[in-house]
Amino acid sequence: MKDRSAPETASPLPDAATLAHRQERARDWFRDLRDRICAAFEAIETDLDPDRPHADLAPGRFARKPWNRADEAPEGGGPNPDLGGGGEMSILRGGRVFEKVGVNISTVHGHFSPQFAKEIPGAARSDGRFWAAGISLVAHMRSPRVPAVHMNTRMIVTGRSWFGGGADLNPMVEVPTDTADFHAAFKTACDRHDPGYYPRFKEWCDEYFFIKHRGEARGVGGIFYDYLDSGDWEDDFAFTRDVGEAFLDIYPALVRRRMQEPWTDAEREWQLEKRGRYAEFNLVYDRGTRFGLMTGGNPEAVLMSLPPEAKWP
Template identity: 55%
Template structure:
């Protein structure tokens, strides 16, 4: 399994590099139109670390954040590989959710993945989230991830394109995947206290393990590969559109909805904070500005 762990971590790093280059390319292409007179945004990269309860090293990663660009108001593309032992609360949650009662006897874990959240300057450009990950314990391994689109101003054609690309990549591994993952995303990204979804959906999968590591890894890679062709064409279409105070206000209110979900319901946020990962990296998903009515 050590070889598989290395391959997974290397893949998440390669995907991160590809996305960072594509996003900086979007900044370069915004040579006319809104905010084109300011400097192109560039990612600032910092090392992150996780400290074990005994003070020892427990892994870390890279936090890549761009702020105040021509296209992106704030975007983070983080990768991490962490390991150690799960605390009692995480052990109990893992045992209950994944049916792994042995966690109490041997609570070691290893996890690697990529997590991305983009908040856009132009309200016509949708915010987006994507992540893929691999998790290992002595009692089992699994993959998870997906992506979802979060526009404040919805365009049916954008939603259709985003979902079509997700379906195309899922269908490579069987036509039953996309309907199941779409329904899972609709359920997972629902905000009960608001009675609505946080966006227009996407795909989501967790605890994915068929027993065939190679096939499962190939599937999670295609979920990651779907992201750029699903998202970048939407931004190229919308980034030159004009906006005013009404559109910006709608964007800030929608961001409040997004922040509520990430702080109250998101399992990744809870896991990162409970296991001692860098808080700035975990909370990278929060928008730079938001409002509530």
């Protein structure tokens, strides 16, 4: 397995005004992407055929819930400089097509604990100070014929700055054309910036989303990248936006392709077992789960990736 740790060299941080402008642009982009994804998913909820299972339910709609990291401070403890910023959860539960989907955004800042700072590139250089913004999405579907999915992108600043993220598809039963189209969408996004990105980020995804204790992949892959600091911040940001656009283009199309198909009780049972594997990965291996919990993130937002129902054989 290749070394996936952060490179030793990094671009110097810009002046404070430039950095603040970059942070504002990234934060605003993640919010705009959230809004457009939620709109696309709500349109899918509306468009389910009336003779399909669960079509008698009202079309699902997102409920938004803001959260503030300062609220996580001990009661009566006063302001905590290590807990700044917050986010907003957008959760759709019990829909016709989406059994549970969360599209969360956050912008947080503060100080890492001394121990955790040792694990984060540039944190020692910044005395543990950090800033992070991003979007995180997980969709668990009613139909076992419609693949579950995960996507996130983020910008992080310590004593250095970088982007990370990606998306991976998690079908209950793989449909090769769906897998090929999902990968093609992200390859196009990658190739727009660097022809070496797709093979590198696909391999990274395959390595990362692997359930080691079961010896099996979590899904059919996609791309995963981290520590992206090419020396051209504008291009790195443009690439991260293209990853989001690729997701918004391909995943709703795949849902619409499969959401009208009938399914069997046996397929539903297998879906619930596969969700158990998904939960195992996120609780045991996922770095995003660890980062959120170690930086005072809202537990409800951090753990929204867990499925609403799962089984273990």
